[in-house]
Amino acid sequence: MTAISVKNLSIVFGEEDNETKVLDAVSFDVEKGEVFGLVGESGSGKSTVLRCIAGLYTHWTGEIRIDGQPVGAQLTKERCRKIQMVFQDPYGSLHPKHTVQTTLAAPLRIHGIGDIDRRITEVLRDVGLAPHLRFRYPHQLSGGQRQRVAIARALILRPSILLLDEPTSALDVSVQAEVLNVLSDIRDREGLTYLLVSHDLAVIGHMCRRLAVMQQGLIEEVVDYADLSGGRAQQAYSRMLFDASHHYDRSMANDITAARQAGGGTIHGA
């Protein structure tokens, strides 16, 4: 069964005579319980796809289905309970004047869910945060601890789909591994579906079996990670992206620039 189905998703930003088409007919399917990767260089529209699915952008066109049900542009409480998102920057995604407790209790209050105390204790344990950190403000937490709080906030409504927008790119390498392990453990236990955006192919390789390669608002191809790493990707751009993650030199930089120019002049980055 497909958890997320995206068909011909397009979005345009800007005024009439200065339009920027950030997504151009993006289509892909994510199976239930799968970790699906979305890779591409900066500005290829990866995060924009997540924000459309989450409901943060409302002026997209095309079709988004969640568990087979088409969703509208507007955010509904039901959709909030089904899809949650983890943001890239843990320093900007937590309210500076709210303690961990306040941050985690807010969604439960909004949805009228009782048993706040027990739920928060559970979710803190799930993400591996010590109970004594519960009444701290974000400025009293490290980057890794903040990202765990952000994950806990996304999990507390028990969604079935988690959108991960570069969840580890703002963290240093040792903390990255810890956060990825927390995410893997939770998925194994709860059977969640992840849509993981990253520009780090090592992270994608660690988490995903299938991924979509994006370039300038288009999906280049959907490919198995094994094929991509084995050099069996269909598109030259995908192979180049994979090669670039291993070694990078002047001629490759020129190739990428050339590929971008060939890719189409009207589409620019997000």
Place this chain on the structure above:
Amino acid sequence: MSAQASQGPAKRKKVAFLDREATSVTEAFLQRLLVGIHTFLSNGLAVAGLTIILLLIAVAAFAPWMATHDPNLQNLSMALKPPSSANWFGTDEYGRDIFSRIVYGSRVTLYIVTLVTITVGPIGLIVGTVSGYFGGMVDMIVMRITDLFLAFPGLILTLTFVAILGPGLEQAVLAIALTGWPAIARLARAETMTIRSSDYIAAARLQGASSLRIIFGSIIPVCLSSVIVRLTLGMASVILTAAGLGFLGLGAQPPTPEWGAMTSAGREYMLDSWWLVTAPGVAIMVVSLAFNLFGDGLRDVLDPKSK
């Protein structure tokens, strides 16, 4: 454990309550508050400002006990007497004791400052955050209205309102409040617009929070500190404007012992009886300076990035 809590310009000794791990939201808030108070108290000038303000409040509260005479009791045989042991600041042209009038005048000053602040603060904050959060047409209409107010010099606009409303203390308060809110609204709007697109607001929306909940729960707490600082710094100018209106005869009416009106009345006798203008003039200066110093100290605690 919470070593980070002690971060800040002021070094402080270990305090058991502040250095232990908070066990409730209230306790975490209290710790944060106390660290802020400690930072504030390590700023000498700010403490001086606060002391004067507290003194002013005490004087206003205990005016009947502090005043040596009835502030409105006329005694023409005692008119224009210089400062002496019986009349500490001398007497005015009707023989009223100036010290007692200054003491009672503190009530008028506090009345104006408090009333203006509690009207201007919430109105400016709500108008500014709502306008900044929704943007679009709402924002455009509200901001054009604030432009209209901000296009005139504050005192001129206040004078216009007083001219329309008629002279009097309540009218002066209303006029000052009417001209004061747009600046606060602008400040709150600017701050709202910088945090509106932040990830923690996006996260709140994804949790299903209504606009009302986001504005009151997430945006106002962030804007509040700079608005409080601005209001405190603005209190000095409120005092000066009120005194100015009093001086022009448009504020408090005789025989209310208002400092600006007292300065105005004393002007005619300035050359022979200097104490008539000096006493209320010094009072106005000291109190508005105190509010300025207090506001500066508050800004260092609440809004450290704007320092």
